Amino acid sequence: MSVLTTVKEILRASTQSANRGSVTDETSKGAYWCDDCGERIRDIEVEGEEAPECPSCGDEMRFERSATSTGCAC
Known part of the structure; x- marks a missing residue:
């Protein structure tokens, strides 16, 4: 198995989860x-x-709403 194939499999697996x-x-x-x-x-x-x-x-932080529908505030 090549390094490129391994990286492709890792990336594919990381995007398949609906609960990332x-x-x-x-x-x-x-x-x-x-x-x-x-x-x-x-x-x-x-x-x-x-x-x-x-x-x-120590400064006050500001709140920013998520623009995504996945519930992630990334």
């Missing part, structure tokens, strides 16, 4: 972003209704 990257049954509606640091925290990982502080710089 989701570890929980909760559906994410978006993510909190820090514009300065580029940090991202999914909304389902945040407790409470208020925007969290960035773990790197």
Whole structure:
């Protein structure tokens, strides 16, 4: 088996799952972003209704809704 064939099989397998990257049954509606640091925290990982502080710089993060229908806030 060639390296190219192996890479093709890995890529094909990674796109076949309908539940990509989701570890929980909760559906994410978006993510909190820090514009300065580029940090991202999914909304389902945040407790409470208020925007969290960035773990790197301490600034308040902004919420951005997901544009995808898969529930992923990527």
